[in-house]
Amino acid sequence: MLRDPWSAYAGPGEFPPSSCRGAIRDRSLPAEDLGHRRTRGAVGVPRDQRPGVGTGETRRLRAVIRVALLGYGFIGRVHLAHLRRLRGVQVVAVVESDPEKLRTLVRGNIPAGEEEASVEGLSCLADVADVLGRPDVDVVDICLPTHLHKDVALRALEAGHHVICEKPLALSLADVDEILARAERSGRRLLVAHCIxxxxxxxxxxxxxxxxxxxxxxxxxxxxxxxxxxxxxxxxxxxxxxxxxxxxxxxxxxxxxxxxxxxxxxxxxxxxxxxxxxxxxxxxxxxxxxxxxxxxxxxxxxxxxxxxxxxxxxxxxxxxxxxxxxxxxxxxxxxxxxxxxxxxxxxxxxxxRELRYFVECLESGREPSRVSLPSIRSAMxxxxxxxxxxxxxxxxxxxx
Ligand SMILES: NC(=O)c1ccc[n+]([C@@H]2O[C@H](COP(=O)([O-])OP(=O)(O)OC[C@H]3O[C@@H](n4cnc5c(N)ncnc54)[C@H](O)[C@@H]3O)[C@@H](O)[C@H]2O)c1
Structure with missing residues (x-):
């Protein structure tokens, strides 16, 4: 496995790796157990009472990571195609504000699987607010236009979701810093989708x-x-x-x-x-x-x-x-x-590979250090x- 040379970087103003405090729900547990444990742990559960990702019971049993995809344009379709193929992942909602996008194929500059992404059988919503804070959403995957990344990423982390956010993370260094600080404070995982x-x-x-x-x-x-x-x-x-x-x-x-x-x-x-x-x-x-x-x-x-x-x-x-x-x-x-x-x-x-990597990190409780947050800040x-x-x-x- 290649090592991110920045993963150990801890220069001034950087954010040390967060401890693994997030959690994913285990589908194989009985419903009352799920209700009791509130394993995603974000909404209404004090931070210090949230269980860790992939620890204890969730590590032994097969976990399902429930993802809400935000934005069904070019890259949203690419993410959806790959997410739907990943074992242990369930796409629980697609949020797209333009209903026309749900009916037509958006092609980008490279063939990247977008034609394989279908929303058939999925819950399609129009407003991001409809998924943020939902207890059945572990991960929010932000494929929205870049100027919306900051607001949605901050709200998603605050609501207790793990976040995948397309690059570029934000449009100013101050905004990047605010998102990274929120990720650190929330204890949730943040993967900036630097697919290259x-x-x-x-x-x-x-x-x-x-x-x-x-x-x-x-x-x-x-x-x-x-x-x-x-x-x-x-x-x-x-x-x-x-x-x-x-x-x-x-x-x-x-x-x-x-x-x-x-x-x-x-x-x-x-x-x-x-x-x-x-x-x-x-x-x-x-x-x-x-x-x-x-x-x-x-x-x-x-x-x-x-x-x-x-x-x-x-x-x-x-x-x-x-x-x-x-x-x-x-x-x-x-x-x-x-x-x-x-x-x-x-x-x-x-x-x-980037989506599989993030899912594996969540399953095992590992920090997604191949895209460390200090290295993202440095690139920006x-x-x-x-x-x-x-x-x-x-x-x-x-x-x-
Ligand atoms: N990693 C890569 O290789 C790669 C490639 C392309 C794009 N991107 C990044 O992905 C992001 C999206 O780019 P794209 O090419 O998919 O753009 P796009 O315009 O094709 O897709 C964005 C989608 O979000 C929808 N949307 C806009 N506002 C919304 C809202 N408030 N709520 C719900 N849906 C909303 C739009 O209707 C559109 O369908 C950008 O940040 C871009 O830089 C990354």
């Missing part, structure tokens, strides 16, 4: 950096380019920087996060961007400056004709290239050898530094 941390080819790259198999990384380029996400409305919430954070926070954040995971926090960043008429970034080129470390360049864009995510990393003894549009997508070229190798990486995509801080650099034209230094 779970994407097999990026995991492969991380294993090469960590093992040093090909020596040290000398340079890296990360690209994530896409057409503008019109599924949110051609002039909809994605185009509004106050709602989406622009391409920089919405799309490019994945690569900012992966770059820091692989190479650590940069000393400084420099970025250039283009903007739409509302001031949302639509394309960003950034450099992460590491003293004595690899040269790192990143491109994120909503200005392309087709989606592509890729990386190209030169190690001392080999180079590794991945391009989601190429077949084969992944290749390794060892220095001095002409023929590339094509490592085969079987398995599910990062969406399935780097992204905001890039934004400042793109706006001012200056190199922006990050606090140690």
């Amino acid at each position: 941390r779970f994407w097999p080819e990026y995991e492969f790259l991380q294993s090469l950096v960590q093992s040093g198999q090909f020596g040290r990384p000398r340079s890296a380029i990360f690209r994530r380019v896409s057409p503008f996400p019109t599924w949110g409305g051609s002039d909809g919430w994605f185009s509004d920087p106050q709602k989406s954070g622009g391409a920089l926070l919405d799309l490019h954040i994945h690569d900012v996060d992966i770059a820091q995971l692989l190479f650590g926090r940069p000393r400084a960043v420099f970025a250039r961007a283009s903007w739409n008429s509302k001031g949302a970034s639509t394309c960003v080129f950034a450099q992460h400056i590491h003293e004595g470390g690899p040269l790192v360049f990143l491109e994120g864009s909503w200005e392309h004709a087709a989606f592509e995510m890729s990386f190209h990393v030169a190690f001392e003894e080999a180079e590794v290239r991945y391009n989601s549009q190429a077949r084969p997508a992944l290749r390794v070229i060892r220095r001095g050898r002409v023929e590339p190798e094509f490592p085969e990486i079987p398995g599910e995509d990062g969406y399935a 801080e780097i992204a905001f530094a890039e934004l400042e650099s793109a706006r001012t034209g200056n190199v922006v230094f990050l606090a140690e």
Whole structure:
């Protein structure tokens, strides 16, 4: 299992791992037992009387984790498709404010299983308030437009639910801090859905950096380019920087996060961007400056004709290239050898793996440390530094 190098990070203002105080209901227990134990433990049960996740009886018996999905747009459908396949998970409600979305298929920029997600047989509601605080909801999965994340995440944690929240977690560092502090105080688990941390080819790259198999990384380029996400409305919430954070926070954040995971926090960043008429970034080129470390360049864009995510990393003894549009997508070229190798990486995509990981953490009572909260904050801080650099034209230094 790959280790998140940030999982032990405890710098100033960071949040130490919370103790495992949440709980999931065990379906195999008799009803009166459930009523007595109120195992999710959030509503009306004092915090110090709540049982832990996966402890004692719930660990021995098969637990069912009951999830309410909020937002049935592109990524909500992807989550639903995977959640419905996960053993030990029951989707108890889908909340979607636009009834048209329940009838039509929203396609995003990559085929990701969204066509397999059906709400057939599920309880469909229109208002988030209809699920928050419900005792039969263990986990709230937030797939709403980004400007709604903060309010809903805070309310969900306060109501005692574990939370999965799509990236980016929020649109300012102050809001990120407020959510992380609430998660810590509530004792509930929070997973920010940075799916690329779970994407097999990026995991492969991380294993090469960590093992040093090909020596040290000398340079890296990360690209994530896409057409503008019109599924949110051609002039909809994605185009509004106050709602989406622009391409920089919405799309490019994945690569900012992966770059820091692989190479650590940069000393400084420099970025250039283009903007739409509302001031949302639509394309960003950034450099992460590491003293004595690899040269790192990143491109994120909503200005392309087709989606592509890729990386190209030169190690001392080999180079590794991945391009989601190429077949084969992944290749390794060892220095001095002409023929590339094509490592085969079987398995599910990062969406399935991140959701499975969170469910396993809840079942076992483990902290979801592969997406530690300090590392999420750090990625957001780097992204905001890039934004400042793109706006001012200056190199922006990050606090140690
Ligand atoms: N991890 C990834 O790869 C990935 C990919 C796409 C989107 N995302 C993130 O997921 C989030 C959603 O993006 P999307 O592409 O699915 O957007 P979307 O517009 O397709 O979906 C959002 C859905 O929420 C619904 N909604 C809006 N307000 C609501 C409310 N108050 N109550 C209930 N439903 C409401 C909308 O009608 C819509 O169906 C964003 O934060 C985005 O950045 C992540």
